[in-house]
Amino acid sequence: MSVRLGPAGIPLSCKGRTIVEGMDDIISLGLETMEVQTVRMIAPQHFEQYWQAGVLANKTEFEMNIHGPYYSELLGDRVERGRSLTKIESTLQAAKTINARHITLHAGHYGEMGRGRAANEQLANVFAGIVDRVHEIWHDDEDVYPVFPWLKDGTPSKIGIETSGRQELWGSLEEVLEVVNHVEGTVPVLNIAHIHSRGHGSMRTSEDYGEMFDLVRETIGTKEFYCHFSGVEHRTGNAMHYTQIKKSDLNFEPLAEFIVEEGGWLDITLISDSPLLEHDAMYMLQNIEKARHKQLERKAREDRRRSLAAQTGRSAEEIKARELEIASARTQAATAEMKQKAAAEKAAKAEKSPEAPPKKAEKEPAKSKAKPTKAKKTEAKPDDDVFDFDEEDDDLF
Numbered sequence: 001m002s003v004r005l006g007p008a009g010i011p012l013s014c015k016g017r018t019i020v021e022g023m024d025d026i027i028s029l030g031l032e033t034m035e036v037q038t039v040r041m042i043a044p045q046h047f048e049q050y051w052q053a054g055v056l057a058n059k060t061e062f063e064m065n066i067h068g069p070y071y072s073e074l075l076g077d078r079v080e081r082g083r084s085l086t087k088i089e090s091t092l093q094a095a096k097t098i099n100a101r102h103i104t105l106h107a108g109h110y111g112e113m114g115r116g117r118a119a120n121e122q123l124a125n126v127f128a129g130i131v132d133r134v135h136e137i138w139h140d141d142e143d144v145y146p147v148f149p150w151l152k153d154g155t156p157s158k159i160g161i162e163t164s165g166r167q168e169l170w171g172s173l174e175e176v177l178e179v180v181n182h183v184e185g186t187v188p189v190l191n192i193a194h195i196h197s198r199g200h201g202s203m204r205t206s207e208d209y210g211e212m213f214d215l216v217r218e219t220i221g222t223k224e225f226y227c228h229f230s231g232v233e234h235r236t237g238n239a240m241h242y243t244q245i246k247k248s249d250l251n252f253e254p255l256a257e258f259i260v261e262e263g264g265w266l267d268i269t270l271i272s273d274s275p276l277l278e279h280d281a282m283y284m285l286q287n288i289e290k291a292r293h294k295q296l297e298r299k300a301r302e303d304r305r306r307s308l309a310a311q312t313g314r315s316a317e318e319i320k321a322r323e324l325e326i327a328s329a330r331t332q333a334a335t336a337e338m339k340q341k342a343a344a345e346k347a348a349k350a351e352k353s354p355e356a357p358p359k360k361a362e363k364e365p366a367k368s369k370a371k372p373t374k375a376k377k378t379e380a381k382p383d384d385d386v387f388d389f390d391e392e393d394d395d396l397f
Contacts, residue, residue: 165239
C-alpha cells in the first residue's frame with residue numbers, strides 16, 4: 001500500500017507564494033505531493049517558477065500534479081470546444097514544465113447534447129486528442145530539451161478526468177469510468193466530495209468506499225488512484241461549496257479505515273481541496289496513522305488471546321467474551337465511583353458555605369402623592385421639590 005498526501009495549491013502557511021517555496025513547506029510537513037492550480041489562465045511570467053519546480057520535483061522524486069481550467073465546454077459547439085482546448089493547451093505546457101504526473105480536467109455542462117452515449121463518445125474523442133497532444137509534447141524529436149531531462153527519461157503525464165459534483169455537469173462516476181475505459185492514457189480523478197454530493201450524501205462508511213474502489217478496479221482494472229478530498233456542503237444532489245473536513249457530513253475516518261484495513265492493494269494519491277489545504281491534509285495523515293495504530297492494537301489483542309487459549313485450553317472467543325465482561329464491570333465501577341465522588345464534593349461544598357439568611361428588603365422612599373403643578377411664570381423658591389429633582393437628574397448625565 002502506498003499513500004501520498006498533499007494540498008491543492010501553495011500551503012496557506014507558506015510565507016512565500018511561489019511553487020518551489022510551497023514544495024519546501026509541504027516536504028517539511030511530511031507530505032509528499034501537491035497539485036498546482038491553473039484553474040483559469042496561466043500567465044507567461046509563471047513559467048520560470050514552473051521550471052524551477054520541475055527541476056526540484058525531478059531531483060527529489062516529489063510528485064507534482066496540475067489542475068486545468070474549471071470552466072470547460074467540451075460538449076459545446078465547435079467554437080466553445082476550441083476555446084476550452086486553447087486553455088487546456090496552456091495547462092499541458094505547464095504540466096510539461098513542472099513534470100506533472102496527473103493533469104486534472106473537467107468536461108463541463110451537458111449542454112444541448114444531454115446525457116447518454118453520444119456525449120460520452122464525443123468526450124472520448126476529445127480526450128483521445130488531448131492524450132495525443134501530451135505525447136507530442138513529451139516526444140518532440142526536434143528539440144533536445146536540455147532543461148527538461150524528465151521528458152526523455154520519464155513517461156508522459158496522465159490525463160485525469162474528474163468526477164463532477166452537480167447534476168447539470170457531465171461527470172458522474174459511471175460516465176467517467178466509461179470514457180476512461182475507452183481512452184488509453186486517461187485515469188479517473190475521484191473527487192470524493194463530488195461523488196458524495198451527487199449521491200445525496202452517499203459516502204458514509206468504509207463499505208461505501210470499498211464498493212467505489214472495487215467498481216473502479218473491476219471497470220478499468222487499475223490499482224492506482226488519484227483522489228480529491230474535502231468537506232462539502234451539498235443540497236439536492238449538488239455540491240454548493242467546499243468546507244473544512246470537520247464541518248461536513250463527509251467524514252474522513254471511514255476512508256482511513258478502509259485504506260488501512262482493506263486497501264493493501266491501493267496505490268493512492270490524496271489531494272486536499274479543503275479551504276484549510278495543508279491543515280486538512282495533515283488531519284487526513286493523522287487519521288490514517290490512528291487507523292494503523294488501532295489495527296496494530298487489535299492484532300496484538302488477537303495474538304494474546306490465541307496465546308492464552310493455547311495455554312488454558314479455552315477458545316479465543318471465550319477469552320474475548322470474558323475480557324468484555326471485565327471491561328464492562330470496570331466501566332460500571334468507574335462510573336459509580338465518579339457519581340459518589342461528585343455527590344461527596346457537592347455535600348462538602350454545601351457544608352462549608354451554608355446559605356446566608358435572606359436580607360430584609362429595604363423600604364423604598366415613599367413617593368409623593370401630590371400631583372405636579374404647572375410651572376408658574378414667577379421664580380420658584382430654592383426649596384421647591386420640583387427644582388431639586390431636576391438638579392439631581394442633570395447630575396446623572
